[in-house]
Amino acid sequence: AAGVIQSPRHLIKEKRETATLKCYPIPRHDTVYWYQQGPGQDPQFLISFYEKMQSDKGSIPDRFSAQQFSDYHSELNMSSLELGDSALYFCASSLVSSGRFRGQETQYFGPGTRLLVL
């Protein structure tokens, strides 16, 4: 079965540079979530999109922005990168059934993008 696709898988950037991470959800999934996992940490929710609209927001820095496009893929844009942004960034997707809320749906995670800021 098709899974969540993330690109690139690895990324090395310098401080103050920008980075764009891409996520392609499982076909027919309507919701995309972004999480950040620092070294030795648990994943922390950043932001989510449902039907191309921002749905929920977590601890996402103002330097980061994201959007979901008409084909449901999503991009996470990160500017003015800092050393502390080095982490594994996960995208997850889910399909929200009618009458249910997104938090109760199973989120299927992509392989992650490992970002290293030097």
Place this chain on the structure above:
Amino acid sequence: AQKVTQAQTEISVVEKEDVTLDCVYETRDTTYYLFWYKQPPSGELVFLIRRNSFDEQNEISGRYSWNFQKSTSSFNFTITASQVVDSAVYFCALSERRSRDDKIIFGKGTRLHILP
């Protein structure tokens, strides 16, 4: 507030032994959802199970089993006859219906080492 506690930060067992990973959660909601994810050394997060608060039936999937006890707010995960490939970090996670959040809250994870 919702919270997930995985008190065991790291466990090592010898292959073929059984091992149980503990998960205790806190929630004020009566409807909530619990998850387990596996993160092998390659880094991806693999979904294992989802359980809603109304379904206390224990579940078995091959060598994996889950024990959901609402009375103790626990959702423990047991691997029977462990194998080296089971070595990974295992995360327990929670979402609440009342908060209507999109996010799921993860525990800190338990790193499991299966020794050959």
